[in-house]
Amino acid sequence: MNCLRNSRRLLPRLLGREPLQAAVGARPPQLPTSWYYSHVTSHSKRLEVLRSTPGSFIRHVSKPAIRRLPRPWPPRQYCTSPTSRVTPLVFRWYHNPWKVAAAVSVVSVAALIAFCHRCLEVVPCTNRAHFVFLSPRSERELGESEFAEYKEEVASQILSPLHPHSVRVRLIADKFIHAAQRGLGVGSRDAVILRVTWSHQNGKPWRPQPQTSHLHGLNWEVIVVEDELEAPLSMLGGKVVVFTGFLKDFSTDGEIAYAIAHEVGHIIARHHSDITRSRWVPMPLSAYFRKKTEKEADHIGMLLLAAAGFSPHIALAFCEKSAKMAGVQTLQQYHLSGHPPYQKRLHFLSQPKIMEMAMELYREVTSMNMVTERYFR
Numbered sequence: 001m002n003c004l005r006n007s008r009r010l011l012p013r014l015l016g017r018e019p020l021q022a023a024v025g026a027r028p029p030q031l032p033t034s035w036y037y038s039h040v041t042s043h044s045k046r047l048e049v050l051r052s053t054p055g056s057f058i059r060h061v062s063k064p065a066i067r068r069l070p071r072p073w074p075p076r077q078y079c080t081s082p083t084s085r086v087t088p089l090v091f092r093w094y095h096n097p098w099k100v101a102a103a104v105s106v107v108s109v110a111a112l113i114a115f116c117h118r119c120l121e122v123v124p125c126t127n128r129a130h131f132v133f134l135s136p137r138s139e140r141e142l143g144e145s146e147f148a149e150y151k152e153e154v155a156s157q158i159l160s161p162l163h164p165h166s167v168r169v170r171l172i173a174d175k176f177i178h179a180a181q182r183g184l185g186v187g188s189r190d191a192v193i194l195r196v197t198w199s200h201q202n203g204k205p206w207r208p209q210p211q212t213s214h215l216h217g218l219n220w221e222v223i224v225v226e227d228e229l230e231a232p233l234s235m236l237g238g239k240v241v242v243f244t245g246f247l248k249d250f251s252t253d254g255e256i257a258y259a260i261a262h263e264v265g266h267i268i269a270r271h272h273s274d275i276t277r278s279r280w281v282p283m284p285l286s287a288y289f290r291k292k293t294e295k296e297a298d299h300i301g302m303l304l305l306a307a308a309g310f311s312p313h314i315a316l317a318f319c320e321k322s323a324k325m326a327g328v329q330t331l332q333q334y335h336l337s338g339h340p341p342y343q344k345r346l347h348f349l350s351q352p353k354i355m356e357m358a359m360e361l362y363r364e365v366t367s368m369n370m371v372t373e374r375y376f377r
Helices: 002-015 033-037 043-052 097-119 136-153 164-183 192-200 244-249 253-269 283-307 313-326 331-336 342-349 352-375
Strands: 120-122 129-131 221-225 233-235 239-243
Touching: 097 120, 136 233, 136 239, 164 192, 164 221, 164 239, 164 244, 164 253, 164 283, 192 283, 192 352, 221 244, 233 253, 239 244, 239 253, 253 283, 253 313, 283 313, 283 331, 283 342, 283 352, 313 342, 342 352
Parallel strands: 221 239
Antiparallel strands: 120 129, 233 239
16 A cells, blocks of 8 residues: 555656645545654654655644644554453462372272272171172162062972972071071171171271171072072072972981071172172183182081081081082183182181181070070970
8 A cells, every 4th residue: 555655656756747735634645654753853853854745734834833743553453353361371279280189089089988888898707898789779679570580480390388398498498597687686686696706806896897787677588499400599689599409419407408508698798799790890700709709608608507506517518528529620610610619618617717616606506595495485
């Protein structure tokens, strides 16, 4: 634009003509921007410069009026949106990596405490802490539904409640259920099993107490199914299944009693709800933890055997007989099986600490039964 204005001024001079008088109201020619920042401060020099400028409106007056010259035009803004105000940088706590790490640590510890408070439980009789992924209510509901489906599948194989096998198994199971409820303080004040195990394991008052609330109001069910399977099984919610194939090989009351006590031990310890039995645990690791739970069920089963009035040595005889029938496991069978060999289970139950605990419980229960039969019957 400045080039066009300069060409309009130079063209009349080159043709020898004077420029026409500017129209009224026309914008005076712009002076160079550098002129406003010149070092000329004298008023007379400013007038001489203005008069010598062609097309200027300044006339020759004796006392020219003092006129404030306009400032240069502001720089052009090429953005259509208004300019945003730059806010000063404020230092926050999350800019410090040490404070961020401390906050993450506090949140992680709080989440871990909440998880432990909800999912961490102590197993009765062994006082082992473990994590469970099912609440007692969910465990009962799931157990009822699974047991109903199982009974529909084997409905033709379930023996009648009046069958001799069913009557015999139910009478033995009732002894263990009653001994477990009485010994663990479910519906009674004297929890003899908890008292004996707590004293032998040097239980501290500040340690969490064993979890027995899942046994209150539990719907126990024991059925006999006609099948060649040799090992009884337990399900969620106090369900126990005994097979006729097992009754053929183990015919004495003591052997049947220990097998049922072992399955009741799984239910007391809530092994079916243990977090190590969830689907995300890989198979080799799951087999390792299953072996641990089987040994724990053997331990609880021996204590229940003593609490029900059976000699703890029956458990040793059962494991010895089962070891002879099972034979020696190969290395592949040992790693893939969820049950440890009976030789190791026999060695585990033969430990002096476990045997002393079971024998003390057996003597105490036997003496209590003698007093009850003598004076209260």
